[in-house]
Amino acid sequence: MSLSRKFPFLSFCLPSERLFERSLLREFTSMAAGVFFVLLAIVVVTRGAKLLGLAAGGRVASEAIAALLGFVLLGIVPWLLSLTVFITVLMTLTRAWRDREMDIWFAAGQPLTAWVRPVLIFAVPMALLSASLSLGMTPWAKQKSREYREQLATRDDMSALAPGMFKESSRADRVYFIENFSGDGGAARNIFVQSREGERQTVTIAEQGYLMSHPDGERILVLQNGRRYDGVQGQADYRVIEFAEARVRVEEGDRRTVGTATEAKTTLALLGSADPEEQGELAWRIAIPISAILLALVAVPLAYVNPRVGRTFNLLIAVLLFSIYLNLINLGQSWIAAGRLPSWIGIWPVHLVVGGIAYTLFRWRSKART
Secondary structure (H helix, E strand, C coil): CCHHHHCHHHHHHCCCCHHHHHHHHHHHHHHHHHHHHHHHHHHHHHHHHHHHHHHHCCCCCHHHHHHHHHHHHHHHHHHHHHHHHHHHHHHHHHHHHHCCHHHHHHHCCCCHHHHHHHHHHHHHHHHHHHHHHHHHHHHHHHHHHHHHHHHHHCCCCHHHCCCCCCEECCCCCEEEEEEEECCCCCEEEEEEEEEEECCEEEEEEEEEEEEEECCCCCEEEEEEEEEEEEEECCCCCCEEEEEEEEEEECCCCCCCCCCCCHHHCCHHHHCCCCCHHHHHHHHHHHHHHHHHHHHHHHHHHHCCCECCCECCHHHHHHHHHHHHHHHHHHHHHHHHHCCCCCCCCCCHHHHHHHHHHHHHHHHHHHHHHC
């Protein structure tokens, strides 16, 4: 077996340095795919569990879970890409340190800064993809999510019904229960409707029923073979009425025009805006791809493994650094939105600090090898 195949990091000794870069990029790509899907799975499980909890409580329709989860993922993917770049570079170089391949790298006369070019070749396309999502796709997804939530909130009472669950009307004056409901135009069995008008309370029970729509859009719940109890709670003068057919008008949700929140506005609409909140949102979107580049550079010297400390120490430092970086970006955005930080300063001081950390770590690790 040739030395270059046994130690891929020695490929720079060959006539073409592209062999080394291609080998490293293949490792970066395979590692990034695994890291991204693991992070994505964590987000899907956590956010999906939250949406399922809302659906169980009747606050979100069960058929809306998949769509809302998709919109949430589109808003989180840009940050997942930045974190994926950071973890990928960190884990790949940590493995090189652990397997003593970095010792061979330095013994061949190559400095630590020689890693910058292949790392940037990997990180820049990921940052561009993150930028396209944060500047374009994410605002669109947030706007669609708002529109979809408003549509769910303004549906009529029967559209929000789920079999086997009590559902309160939008005006909180009526409660529905359907044991078995086969759809908007289908038949329902064992229907319960409780309504209140002032002090009077009406309870209607029917064996079956169906929905009927008028040409003007009004919807009527037709009840068949049932009984109605009408009276004031606590008094004995309840009226009991048996019927072969009765009709109940279904309340419609209030039709509202969906506005556009700052986080859902397009990037073109935010450019040149004098509104501090919109300026903060624009700075936050730009910070995402920049963070991918800076974190990739920080990961190169941060991947050093000290046998005396342990293999997980640098990973803990990396997680702490990413958390602090993300929190400072969010803090900078909130300060800009509140008018406490000028927009021309923005979040750039945070980026400069992280860039300074990367430069300091490179100098420190380079001196340690000399």
